[in-house]
Every structure is written in C-alpha cells, then in structure tokens.
Amino acid sequence: MTGGYGAADILKECTIGVDRGEIAVIVGPNGAGKSTAMKATFGMLPLREGHVMFNGEDITHLKPEERVVKGMGFVPQTHNVFTSMTVEENLEMGAFIREDDISDSIEQVYELFPILKEKRRQPAGELSGGQRQQVAVGRAMMTQPKVLLLDEPTAGVSPIVMDELFDRIIEIARTGVAILMVEQNAKQALEIADKGYVLVQGSNRFTDTGEALLANPDVRRSFLGG
Amino acid sequence: MTDFINALIVLANFILVPALTYGSQLALGALGVTLVYGVLRFSNFAHGEMMAFGTMITIFGTWGLQALGVSIAPLPTALLALPLGIGGAVALSLILDKTVYKYHRQRKASPVIFLIVSIGLMFFIGGLVRFIIGPGDQIFFDGTRFIFSARDFKRATGLDEGLALKMTQAVTIITAILVVAAMFWFLNKTRTGKSMRAFSDNENLALLSGINPDRVVMITWILVGALATIAGTLYGLDKSFKPFSFMQLLLPIFAAAIVGGVGNPLGAIAGGYVIAFSEIAVTFAYKKVVTYLGPDGFQPDSLVQLLGTDYKIAVSFLILVIVLIVRPTGIFSGKTL
Numbered sequence: 001m002t003g004g005y006g007a008a009d010i011l012k013e014c015t016i017g018v019d020r021g022e023i024a025v026i027v028g029p030n031g032a033g034k035s036t037a038m039k040a041t042f043g044m045l046p047l048r049e050g051h052v053m054f055n056g057e058d059i060t061h062l063k064p065e066e067r068v069v070k071g072m073g074f075v076p077q078t079h080n081v082f083t084s085m086t087v088e089e090n091l092e093m094g095a096f097i098r099e100d101d102i103s104d105s106i107e108q109v110y111e112l113f114p115i116l117k118e119k120r121r122q123p124a125g126e127l128s129g130g131q132r133q134q135v136a137v138g139r140a141m142m143t144q145p146k147v148l149l150l151d152e153p154t155a156g157v158s159p160i161v162m163d164e165l166f167d168r169i170i171e172i173a174r175t176g177v178a179i180l181m182v183e184q185n186a187k188q189a190l191e192i193a194d195k196g197y198v199l200v201q202g203s204n205r206f207t208d209t210g211e212a213l214l215a216n217p218d219v220r221r222s223f224l225g226g
Numbered sequence: 227m228t229d230f231i232n233a234l235i236v237l238a239n240f241i242l243v244p245a246l247t248y249g250s251q252l253a254l255g256a257l258g259v260t261l262v263y264g265v266l267r268f269s270n271f272a273h274g275e276m277m278a279f280g281t282m283i284t285i286f287g288t289w290g291l292q293a294l295g296v297s298i299a300p301l302p303t304a305l306l307a308l309p310l311g312i313g314g315a316v317a318l319s320l321i322l323d324k325t326v327y328k329y330h331r332q333r334k335a336s337p338v339i340f341l342i343v344s345i346g347l348m349f350f351i352g353g354l355v356r357f358i359i360g361p362g363d364q365i366f367f368d369g370t371r372f373i374f375s376a377r378d379f380k381r382a383t384g385l386d387e388g389l390a391l392k393m394t395q396a397v398t399i400i401t402a403i404l405v406v407a408a409m410f411w412f413l414n415k416t417r418t419g420k421s422m423r424a425f426s427d428n429e430n431l432a433l434l435s436g437i438n439p440d441r442v443v444m445i446t447w448i449l450v451g452a453l454a455t456i457a458g459t460l461y462g463l464d465k466s467f468k469p470f471s472f473m474q475l476l477l478p479i480f481a482a483a484i485v486g487g488v489g490n491p492l493g494a495i496a497g498g499y500v501i502a503f504s505e506i507a508v509t510f511a512y513k514k515v516v517t518y519l520g521p522d523g524f525q526p527d528s529l530v531q532l533l534g535t536d537y538k539i540a541v542s543f544l545i546l547v548i549v550l551i552v553r554p555t556g557i558f559s560g561k562t563l
Contacts (some may be wrong), residue, residue, distance in 0.1 A: 038445040068436055076434075085420070092417075093424045097436035139435070 001040050001050035009048065010036045011202045018178040018195065020146065023169065025210065027186040027223060028199035034182040037199060038149050041180070043073050045068050055146070062196065069097055073145030077152045077182075080136035082123030086114050090124050090135050094142030102142065109138040112168055127213050130161035134168070141172070148172065150181035166192050190214050197224060228385065232369035233518035235387040239376070240544045245499070245506045247395040247464055250402030254327035254457035255475065255497025257409065257491055258450045264426040264489040265446040266327070268340030273454060274476035275351035276315055278469050280455025281462045285312030285366045291386070292368070300370035300393065302463055305401075311459060322347055323447050331443075348473070356469045364467040369393055387514075394464040405456055407497055409449070410501045418445060453557065473540065478505070481542035485549050487556030496557055505541045 004010040010033045018024035039045050041052050042065045051060045054070055082090050091109055095102040110117035115132040119127060124135045133153055140148060153169070154162040160161045162185060166167065170192055173179050183189035190196050193210030198219060206219055213219050255277060260269040287307025295440075298306055318534035326347060330339055372378075373396050376388025413419040425432040425442045433439065458472065467469070482501045486493025520526075533541070549556060 063432060065436055067433060076431070076435055077429060079428055080422050080430060083425045085423060089420055093420060093432070093435050093437070096417075096421060096424075104459075139431075143436075 001037070001047050001052070003040060003045050003047035003049070004036075005045065009202065011040055011045070011047075014181065014199065014203055015207075016041065016197050016204075018180045019099045019146065020034040020178045021173055021176050022194040023179045023192055024195040024197065024212075025180070025184045025186075025189045025193040026180070026197045026199060027189065028197075029223065031201075033202035034199055035151055036202070037197075038180060038182050040149055042072060042149055046211055051057075068145075070148065071143070071146040073140035073143055073147070074149045075136045075140045075151060075153060077155055081124040081139065082130050086121050087124055087127070087135055087138075088120040090139050091142050094139035097143060099152070105144060109141055112141075112171060113138055130157045130165065131166060133161075134158060137165075137168070145177065147178045147180065150179065152182050152184055154183065154185055157174055160189065186216070194206070199217050215216075229518040232385055232387045233515045235379075235385060235389050236514050236518070238336040239387070241388075241390045241503070241506050241510055243391060243392055243501045246507065247398045248448055249499035249502030250398050250496075251457055251461045251464070252475075252478055253495040254402055254405060254453055254460070255479040256486065256494035256498050257406070258453035259454070259483045260486075260489055260491055260494040261446055263483070264491075265422060265442060266340070268337045268344065269480070269488075270339065270450075271344045272322075272347040273357065273450070274350055274472040274479065275348050275460030276319065276451065276454040277461070277475070278355045278467075278472040279318055279351050280311045280451065281291065281313030281354050281458035281472075282311075282469075283314030284308055284455060284459045284477045285359070285364055285462070285467060286556055287311060288368075289306045289358055297368070297369070302367055302393070302397065304368075304459055304463055305397065308456065308459060309454040312452045316448050318351070319447040320444065321450040323443065324438075326459045343547075352469065354471060354550050359469065361469055364462075366467060367394060367463050392464075394460075395427065398460045399466055401456065403462060405453070409453075411493065412449075424444065435542055477546075478540060478542040481546040485545060487555055487558035490556070490558045493556050493558035501542050501545060504545055505538050508541050509535045509538050528544075 001011050002009055002016050014033065014037050016024065016026060016037055026037055027035050036045060040047060043052070043062055047060060050059050053059070054072065059067060059070060082093060085093070088106070088188070091106050091220055094103065095105060116134055116138060119131065124132060127135065137150070137153065150169070154165055157165065167183070168190065169179060181189070190210040191211050196208060196210045196213040197204060198206040198213065205217065206213060208216065213222070255273065255444050258271050259270055262268065262273070284304055288304045291303050291307055297303055298498035307391070326343060326364070326496055327340070330343060371394050373391045373393055376390040379388045379390065381493035413423055421437045422442050422445060424435065425439065429439070459473065461540045464525030483494050483502055484497070486495065492531065509531065511531040513526055513528070514529045516530050517525050
C-alpha cells in the first residue's frame, strides 16, 4: 500500500496482513505510520497504489462502513465508545447493521468481559479507562467480524489492565478471529503476536514472527530499548 | 387560615397554572431547538418561524374542518387538524434541508455558517407565513372555553378567590406531557431513537457502526417539524396566532434550551419551566397575596410588582446571561441527546 492524506505519501509500499485466528502486531517509532497503515486497511486513507484484499476479494474501493458489512471491525484509539449511552446500548449500536437476534452476541461479549455485565446499565462515559476499552472492543465484536483492527487498545491503561486486555485479545483470536493491532507497548505486544511488523517511515523494516522479532538484536536495539 | 388558602389560590390561579401552560409551550419549542443542536450541531434560529408555519397550516385545516361542520367539542377542532400542520412543517423542513442545509453539510461547514443560514431561513419562512396568511391576528380556538371557571370554583369551595382552568391550558399541559413521554420513549427505547443518540454522541463511531447519517438527519427534521407545529399550535390556541409573536418567542425558547443544557432533552423541558415560572413570577403583582398574608387591615399602596409585564422578555435575557456566566453548560450540562 502506498498513500497519504495530502500530496506527500505517509505509507510507502507498506505490506501488512493477518490470517484467521492469528494476532498481527504493528510496532515502530512515533510517526512511523503505524495507525495510518491500519486505517489504510480499513479504507480511511486514500491509497495511490496497492490493494486491500479480504477473503480473496479486492475491497480497495469500499468505504469503511461497507467493510464493516463485509466483516471487518475497527476499534479507534480514542472516542471509541458512546459515552452518554449505557454499556448495553453501546453493544446494541455495535450490532446496528445486523437484522437478526443479537442477544447471543451480547452474552458472548459479557462472557469475555464479565465486568461489563455488571455495568450494563451504566453510561460508558462513567467507566474506567480499561473498562471503556473493553466496551470498545465489545462493540466492535458485535458485528461478528472476521478481522478485528485495534488501534492501541492499551493506550492509557495500567500495566495490570494491559495484561488482562491482552489475555482477552488472545481469547478472541482463539475463536478464529484475525486480529491486527497497533501497539506502543511493543515488547508485550510482540510476546503475544503470531506476526509482527516493524514500520519505519511508512515502510516495512522488519517482518517476522513475534518471537523472532523479540530475539532479533537489531530490533531490540532500535525499538525495544536494548 | 382562609386568608392563607385564599393567598395560595391567587398564586395558583395567576402563577402556577399560566406558568405550567407557558412552560409546556416553551419546553416543546426548546426540545425542537435542542434536537437540531444535538444532531445537526447548530442553533436553529428558524425554529420560531417553523412553529408559525406549522401553526398556519393547522389553522387552514381547522377552518376546513369547521366549514365541513366537523367538531370534537368540547376539545378545540385544531387538535384534529394538527396532523395536517405537522405534515406541512415536516415537508417544508425536509425541502429546506435538501435545498439549503445539505449543501453546507456536504462541505462540512462550521456551525456559525449553519447558524447564519438558519437566520436567513428564519426571514424566508417568516415572510412566507405573512405572505400566505397575512400579518394580522387569527383566533382559531373553538370548543368549550373553561373546564371550570373562577365563579364555579368560588361557588364550590365558598372561598373569596377563584381558580380557573381554561380548556386551552389543560389541553396544552396534557399534550405536552404526552409528547414529551413519547419523545423520551422514542429516544431511549427504539432502535432508531438510540441510533440518533449514538450519532449525536459520536458521529464517527456511529458511521463505523453502520448508522446511516442521512436517515438520522431526516428523522431529526421530522421530529423537529412535529414538535414545532405542536408547540406553535398550543401557543396559538392559548393566546392567539400572530405571525410576529413567534419571532419574539425565539428568545425564551433559546433561553430555555441553554438554561437546561443545550443538546439535552431533559434540560430543554426543565429550562422551559424555569423560564416560564421566572417570567411570570417576576412580573406578577403580589398586592392581593400580601394583603391576605399580612396583618389584618394591612394593604400595600403599590401593586407589589417586581417588574412591569412590558419587561417580561428581559427576564429570559437576564436568566440567559446569568447561566452563561455561572454555568455555561446549563443545568444538565448537555451536548448529546
């Protein structure tokens, strides 16, 4: 993928991908285009070159909303819940495009995040940062996506909550969902990743399994702080 | 003791009942303003004139029904013509949205542009109304005038002071309660209503969730057209229909919406009653009440009135200024539906 918001390209021949049941993590220094790369896969960035393929289908020209219908779920980094609405209403809105019965999906989300069941009648804006992230992920899960895109799901939450969120993300991947996420906490994220992409200035610098990247001395030195 | 009860009856008759009525009218008006603000993110100055337009169509409907000899006495015939008025106001709202607002929405114009556009439409709709029905007074009330009059009340209770309840007052208050209840049910319980709240809360996330913005905007205008017509008709029934009065109504309506927290439906209703009670309580002459409550034989020389009724409009202005200085977000700090 090559593209950007204005005349200058932010992404330069950047390639990322993820298979079902896998977790792929994009890491890299600030301004490397991590979030931009993910947004590009979701159709929020005009591409000059390259394609976005989904299930063998070219979806490069679909709008983000249309990609949701195809089976992509996206959790933005900020403003990712409806703060004035209750937890349950947030989940209902997540399933807005579905016409069938959504109660099973709501139960699944509550099983995954039991705390949300307790707080189902509370406005999402009154929850803690970690709980909000759970609502945000839960909302995206409601469309039963095949690919889930997470933009820094652990931004601004404590290390304990971060570990728990990662555990939940692994659980989601085990149900067969492909997960692509951007992370600041590169070390922890690569530990759970099947695939890792290190981006620098909008291009792939290293691509390998999470384990291999963690073991790679170059990656360690430049991006993981030794 | 009877003096005390008499004083209470005076207050009920001249402050409580009129303020509840006026407050209901303002609340319905402010609800419309707040909906536009919550979903479309601008202050709709054309709302007062939209009320006039919807009321005008209702009046035509009323005349038509009266000519046909249809009557729902003791209730005013205008209630039967209300759906026609709502239809007219909704149609005009949707046409104006398609021809005017949509263009600016697609260009992602700033709220100030929308506000100025709405001022333009205010003059346009106002002119249209006066062109069609004329600038004069129209009284379209029929049916029974009083549910119980002051004289009935005095005879029944043996008190010196009377409490009257006009049909229009009862109709206004009951209609307002029904409309507000329906509105809250819609916003909080239906899928479409929730999608409106979601859109108002976080537009981008609503788009990601597959909520169709065009549909939300359309439903908003439908609700706003209906609310404007109902508020305007109730006001016109209670007072009289004078095209120019709706422009003056705009200030108390905006004051109500802002006092309650603009964008918040609950706030709009609370704000409506706050403004109405303040306006009437401040401009009421308390001479009689003081006479009843004071020592025997005491009678004040003046009217014991804080402010002349001519300055009524200043009250909403004052409250508006105080709220904006002390608590700019309003009572219910609103922003979203």
